[in-house]
Amino acid sequence: NAGVTQTPKFRILKIGQSMTLQCTQDMNHNYMYWYRQDPGMGLKLIYYSVGAGITDKGEVPNGYNVSRSTTEDFPLRLELAAPSQTSVYFCASKDPRGATQETQYFGPGTRLLVL
């Protein structure tokens, strides 16, 4: 299993541009999450999904959109990039059943710089 993969690893955007951060997991996990991590701060939840077709807002959803058309993929969309969205973005997934129902598995992250 590759686990949780994210692309791209790094991206520079100009203010007002848009982009999609890709996240794919091959563990057949129903739950998926998007977090952002700012320097010296913990991770903050942007959006989450409990299954294909179901998404909900987390703590800091403004400026982002998500979709979940398949179990494997959970892309994060930035429509009008702003400098405040400069951050490292992490995708995570978990299986809400069984012995590891609480464990979230994280991808390697996407570093985004908005200038």
Next chain:
Amino acid sequence: GENVEQHPSTLSVQEGDSAVIKCTYSDSASNYFPWYKQELGKGPQLIIDIRSNVGEKKDQRIAVTLNKTAKHFSLHITETQPEDSAVYFCAASKGSGAGSYQLTFGKGTKLSVIP
């Protein structure tokens, strides 16, 4: 909502010494407390977790203690090694399975183990 405070923000120890990181949480309904290790350029990885029906859990050199009355939990690393150098995050959530959507993270502790 839940608030998790983590201390210290940085910690330097000599190789072989012990390291202790402490977290407090605000929501008495929280019942799941994981610890994540984040190495440079990588996503967080679960190293140990504890549930509210347990006061202490140990896994080789790593242990976590939980005091529900005081609403704090701690990570203990004994016989530290250079490869323990990383950023450590505590987190808290409530519910289980379908109810445990959101982890609230502390701001992290950068641990440096000096050879």
